[in-house]
Amino acid sequence: MVNIVRSLLYFVLLVLVQILILNNIHFLRLVTPLLYIYFIIKLPTGYSSVRVTCLSFLLGLVMDMLSNTPGMHAAACTLAGFARPYIINVLMRENLPENTIPSFRTFGYGNFVRFALLFVILHHVALFVIESLTLFDPLFLAIRILGSIAMTTAFICVAESFNRRTRKNED
């Protein structure tokens, strides 16, 4: 129950932050951080693959409706959400407690950053390649992908470290 409320809160909050604030950031007129996928990263590992994929699709669809890009975010999010359990499996082969939420504390710094990075790479490459179906320009595409990956990963790490501090204060 707590997990569902927490996920719902993350969903609404991240979509609003993305639409109202982050979509207005165009660093060097190239790079926009896409923090909203932090929602998928923070889903508990206990969720079934079906559930994660559905939630990812839903998140992408809402983003699409709010940014006039039918299908693009949905396709990229579905792919990333579907691959998430496999990424976690590869990185955290050793015993992970049942139903943990990925964070610095549960995954350790290195593994969390690696996990976030792999996840962001997968999502961004899919998103930008789909977007460039209308207009193909390899160098420009590569710069945009690399810049956005760096920026989004940085934002996720910042969000995560803030998250950790508040959690500690509560304890």
Added chain:
Amino acid sequence: MRRLLDFLIAKRHWFLFLLLELLSFVLIYRSNAYQQSVMLSTANVMTANIVSLAGSVTSYINLRDRNRALIERNGQLEIELLRMQRRIEMMAADTTSFHGFAGGSPEDHFPYDVIISKVVNNSVTYLSNYITIDKGRNDGISPDMGVVSENGVVGIVSTVSDHYSVVMPLLNPKSRLSCKVLGSSYFGSMSWDGRSTQYAKLDELPRHVEFKEGDTIVTSGFSAIFPEGIMVGYVSSFERQRDDNFYSLTVRLTTDFHRLSSVMVIRNFRQSEQIQVEQEARSNG
């Protein structure tokens, strides 16, 4: 049979994944048709309300600059008006029989009017950018109307709901605009290459058109969407196209798409008539 069912159930997330991806791509490809669905865009009332939240806050932030730009524009127009009046007076004084404006008022020859509207959502970072404005079908807007700001052309209305519309700006690879160099009557087609929000490309301009860097590019008025002579930008550089018979120009756009806050939608009373007549001609030919 039982093993097949077991297999299907064990791999159900794969099927779900494929199904959802398929759905996404259907959405992507269907939206590439000219009209995109109102349901899944910001023309939808619910989503438009959310994004207009941001618009209503940011519209106050650059109010000072907007005011200055408007005052400047106002001054320019006033001077132009005076110049025109003077010219008319001179003509009227010079010739006793001047029929230029005789036979009906000038409004008869200018079938356009404008609807002022506020930008509630605007994107410039994507490849396919869209702008949402807060006027819709109930305010008399329909698809294929031209949209301009006080600085120049913005784009063309693509989707309309009752209270909101989505505009496809020049900053969208799918948009095409018929333009010409001010003072000549040869026209080319303007499109965007997805790189800088300040520059667009004007292709297919015949090679014998004379122009130089800094010349003004305006709308050609052939499409029934924009009247002739609306500001688009300045020539910033040019090169010959591969087949050597046409120029390809880089145009610096006068519209600053980063800070659009209010736009004007141009309504042409005779657009449907012109399109109908053109279609008839095409089917006859």
